Amino acid sequence: MATTTTGFGIGRIRLVTVLVILALWEGLAHSGLVYAGVVPSSFSVIAALAKLLVGSELYPHLWVTMGEVTVGFLIALVSGTAAGIVLGERRFLGAAMEPYINGLATTPKIVFLPICMLMVGVGPESKMLLGALSAFFPIVLNTTAGMRHISPVLIKVGRSFNVSTWQMVTKIYLPSLALPVVTGMRLGLGVAIIGVLLAEIKLSQSGLGALTIEHYNHFRIAEMYALLIIIFTLAGIANASMGRLTARLRMHSPA
Amino acid sequence: MKRERVSWTTPRRAWAYLPMLAGLAGLAVAAALLELVIGLGWISPLVVAPPSAVATSFGMLFADERLHVMFLITLGQAFAAILLAVAIGLPVGYLLYRHVQFGRAYESWLGALFAAPMVLLYPLFLVIFGRSMMTLIIMGALTGMIPIIIKMREGLLQVPKTLINVGLSFNLSSRDMLLKILFPAAAPAAFTGIRLGLIYALVNIIGIEFLIDYGGLGRLASDMYFRYEIPAMYGVIVFIVLISTLFIWALGRVEHWLRPV
Numbered sequence: 001m002a003t004t005t006t007g008f009g010i011g012r013i014r015l016v017t018v019l020v021i022l023a024l025w026e027g028l029a030h031s032g033l034v035y036a037g038v039v040p041s042s043f044s045v046i047a048a049l050a051k052l053l054v055g056s057e058l059y060p061h062l063w064v065t066m067g068e069v070t071v072g073f074l075i076a077l078v079s080g081t082a083a084g085i086v087l088g089e090r091r092f093l094g095a096a097m098e099p100y101i102n103g104l105a106t107t108p109k110i111v112f113l114p115i116c117m118l119m120v121g122v123g124p125e126s127k128m129l130l131g132a133l134s135a136f137f138p139i140v141l142n143t144t145a146g147m148r149h150i151s152p153v154l155i156k157v158g159r160s161f162n163v164s165t166w167q168m169v170t171k172i173y174l175p176s177l178a179l180p181v182v183t184g185m186r187l188g189l190g191v192a193i194i195g196v197l198l199a200e201i202k203l204s205q206s207g208l209g210a211l212t213i214e215h216y217n218h219f220r221i222a223e224m225y226a227l228l229i230i231i232f233t234l235a236g237i238a239n240a241s242m243g244r245l246t247a248r249l250r251m252h253s254p255a
Numbered sequence: 256m257k258r259e260r261v262s263w264t265t266p267r268r269a270w271a272y273l274p275m276l277a278g279l280a281g282l283a284v285a286a287a288l289l290e291l292v293i294g295l296g297w298i299s300p301l302v303v304a305p306p307s308a309v310a311t312s313f314g315m316l317f318a319d320e321r322l323h324v325m326f327l328i329t330l331g332q333a334f335a336a337i338l339l340a341v342a343i344g345l346p347v348g349y350l351l352y353r354h355v356q357f358g359r360a361y362e363s364w365l366g367a368l369f370a371a372p373m374v375l376l377y378p379l380f381l382v383i384f385g386r387s388m389m390t391l392i393i394m395g396a397l398t399g400m401i402p403i404i405i406k407m408r409e410g411l412l413q414v415p416k417t418l419i420n421v422g423l424s425f426n427l428s429s430r431d432m433l434l435k436i437l438f439p440a441a442a443p444a445a446f447t448g449i450r451l452g453l454i455y456a457l458v459n460i461i462g463i464e465f466l467i468d469y470g471g472l473g474r475l476a477s478d479m480y481f482r483y484e485i486p487a488m489y490g491v492i493v494f495i496v497l498i499s500t501l502f503i504w505a506l507g508r509v510e511h512w513l514r515p516v
Contacts, residue, residue, distance in 0.1 A: 013360035095274030103500030108462040114480035
């Protein structure tokens with residue numbers, strides 16, 4: 001039933017698609033159908049992008065966001081992996097906690113921002129906390145699932161050698177959990193970036209999210225679009241890097 | 256084959272309920288401990304509301320803040336968004352299946368969009384549609400549409416060749432082939448996409464409501480924080496968690512019913 005579109009290579013289709021989108025955008029920008037400035041010309045967006053990249057405004061905000069994402073993500077990585085190991089090791093506890101973790105995992109994390117702000121204030125700490133909370137759930141869920149797939153033989157070997165809990169974690173669990181933890185990290189990093197940026201948009205004076213909403217509030221729309229392009233590119237790079245790490249681990253892990 | 260009849264009173268079934276009961280007991284103990292430490296003044300009630308105050312705040316939330324109406328507003332927007340997402344997503348998924356080269360060309364783009372922080376595009380729609388329900392519905396539809404397109408195409412690609420050959424042997428028209436063979440066979444996968452889409456739409460709509468202080472549940476959570484109604488703020492957040500959990504559970508049941516294996 002499926003038909004092959006002859007004469008159109010994949011690369012050509014992609015190129016034509018990009019050109020069509022740009023042409024439609026440009027047409028809309030000059031059509032007068034939407035309020036002037038709402039859809040700025042793609043040339044003015046490119047100019048704003050270049051200005052942002054060579055100027056000094058972007059980078060202080062970029063470092064703030066990167067710092068908040070890094071701290072939040074590291075907190076989630078340590079706490080999520082530890083919680084995942086405990087929940088995976090103690091099956092009954094895991095089964096008792098499962099509905100709550102699943103429920104919280106699918107809740108929009110941004111609604112927890114008021115709680116974060118009440119606990120640690122409205123500064124960068126609340127953004128780190130929200131980033132940590134966002135990334136915690138994918139990591140804990142993947143680690144718990146990974147624990148269930150560790151070979152029982154490995155666990156029995158560890159126990160027969162009477163190893164301590166710490167040795168069990170470092171010598172048996174963590175090496176076996178590399179792939180699920182990295183998969184959780186990949187998902188967690190993506191949601192940590194979203195959590196931090198949304199928290200900055202809601203209430204912050206620094207960070208890429210705050211800069212985006214500042215441009216919006218001052219109706220600097222071309223700059224806002226340029227910033228969104230930068231944010232999407234950075235998120236894409238982070239996701240692709242983690243994806244590459246996952247693929248490399250998958251290649252080296254036993255089937 | 257005779258099906259084993261299991262009543263909840265049989266030992267196996269009763270054991271299956273133990274973790275759930277333990278979870279509920281743990282939750283009750285945690286709430287009691289929290290109440291105690293807040294009562295002792297170890298944690299300020301202005302930071303963490305006592306569970307008893309959160310429970311009683313629901314009276315005010317339903318009577319004065321019309322929590323049920325806010326819920327319906329959010330739900331209505333999520334359903335409007337998913338209708339739009341289905342109306343666009345299913346045909347696009349089908350077209351990407353029909354035109355193989357286009358499907359291959361856009362496959363990785365769709366995967367990247369699925370992982371991309373689409374919610375951050377909301378200022379773009381805020382600029383176009385303003386602080387309105389339209390922004391929320393469009394954002395919900397946009398985030399919900401991508402899994403529908405991906406899963407619809409995947410479902411169609413996995414339709415057994417035998418079924419397609421049966422259709423071809425009966426000389427079915429393209430329309431009949433789609434309606435009688437392809438779509439019924441791809442329906443479970445398409446529903447998985449719709450389920451994911453609905454979850455994405457709901458989560459994003461609540462999040463954006465919270466950010467732009469407009470709409471239903473998300474707006475109410477933000478409003479309670481800025482009015483410093485701490486127990487009520489916790490109440491709305493608990494309500495959102497419950498709604499998300501129930502919503503996902505119900506969709507999971509429907510999917511299980513559609514795809515029992």
